[in-house]
Amino acid sequence: MGLSVTGKSHGHGHQPEGLKIKREIGLIGGISIVAGTMIGSGIFMSPQFVLSYVGSPGASLLVWALSGVLSMFAALCYTELGTIISESGGDYIYVLRIYGSLPAFFAALNLIVLSKPFGLAAMSISISEYALVPFFPGCAPPQFVVKCAAAGAILLVATVNCLNVRLAIRVQVVFLVAKVLGLTIIVVGGIVAISQDSRIIMDNLNVETSFVGTGTxxxxxxxxxxxxxxxxxxxxxxxxxxxxxxxxxxxxPRAIVIGVSLVTVLYLLVNVSYLSVMTPNELISSNAVAVTWGNKVLGSWGWIMSIAAALSAFGSLNGSLFTGGRIMFVAAREGHLVRNIVGLKQNLTNLTHGIFF
Structure with a gap:
């Protein structure tokens, strides 16, 4: 994993800093982690839900734009935290440095036992469901096959991340490119559809009529x-x-600003493309809007959108597992997890001290 040994004392656990990770991620790698984990299966599934809740195409596009703006504001706040507390660990390390050992222990426990594993499981199931669509046309794949494929995806990503940091980052960059290409196909398809039938602008995307039916x-x-x-x-x-x-x-800050901006622009253009091909009712009734779009625009090649969604979710899985492993590393370094059997008693002593003193 690209680790080097140092002997400095570090953290509230008062234990030697046995391992320190090398700096091997550049700007491109940083952008791939930000944008690559953001672009998952959501953009292939959520547009129909957003539209069904707000009731009009114009309001749905507004929700997508404001969601991007809110995400940028939150990311900028996180950027300030990351530059002030320049340590790995994300939420865990910030809680530790600001609120102390006990809240940080429970934050690490939540991230390691609940949030990250459940998120990885959901992503892997999305990957398998989309990847199996071409093999089971007209019906849902068996759940046993879906779960086996999901477990295989997790095993593959875990193996890649165990082998080498640079390999994991290269995989993340490659799948980010694949995601952008897949979304670009949707955007270009929407442009072609609009150029062939200008009535789409009047029906779905006209400023005067696109907000008709908006819920309050x-x-x-x-x-x-x-x-x-x-x-x-x-x-x-x-x-x-x-x-x-x-x-x-x-x-x-550069990686976060570029990554969030890229995703926001792509999401808006993709939603415009969906509305340029489908009516609001068709979009709302779709189980997977990107697949429906692919069947209408690409015809017999519509299965490509299923593969694009699977690749997109796979990139998110790789990025989430890559970053999630650092929580355990940092928590162990700070004395909240067992670094080795010999250190178990010392770790428990440190935690007890943090709770009662």
Whole structure:
């Protein structure tokens, strides 16, 4: 994993800093982690839910734009934290440095036992479901096959990340390029559809009519923003590997701003493309909007969108597992996890001291 041994004392656990990760992630790698974990299966699934909640194409595009703006504001706040506390570990290390040992222990426990594993499981299932679509036309694949394929995806990504840091980053960059190409196909297809039939502009995207039918309930708009923000999730992952980022004071803000901006623009253009090919009712009734778009525009080649969604989710899986492993590394270094059997008693002593003193 590109680790080097040092002997400095580090953290609240008062233990020697046995391992320190080398800085091997440049600006391109940082962008691939930010944008690559943000672009998952959400953009292939969430647009129909956003539109169904808000009730009109114009309002749905507004929700997507505001979700991007809110994600940028949150990412900029995280950037400031990452430049002030320039340590890996993300949420865990910030809670530790600001609130102390006990809250940090529970933050690490939540991330290691609940949040990250459940997120990885959901991503792997998305990968297998989309990847198996071409092999089971007209029906859903058996759940046993889906789960086996999901387990295989996790095993493959874990193997890649165990072999080498540079290999994992290269995989992340390659799959980011694949994601952007897949979304670009959708964008170009929408441009072609609009150029062939200008009535689409009048029906779905005209400013005067696109907001007709917009709901006014705060609860429905809240659910729409939830779906939009879920699709933008992942902008925080680079902060989990700050110590591996070259010149983090420069590359961390650059990577986050470029990555979030890229994703926001792509998401807006992709949603415009969806609305240029499908009516709002068709989009809402679709189970997987990108696949429906592919069947209408690409015809017999529509299965390409299923593969694009699978590749997109695979890149998110790789990025999430890559950054999630650093939580355990940093928590062990700080004395909240067992570094070795000999150190178990000392770790428990440190934790007890942090709770009662």
């Amino acid at each position: 309930s705060l609860s429905t708009f809240g659910m729409a923003f939830y779906q939009g923000l879920w699709s933008f999730a992942g902008w925080y992952n680079l902060n989990f590997v700050t110590e591996e980022l070259k010149r983090p004071e420069v590359n961390l």
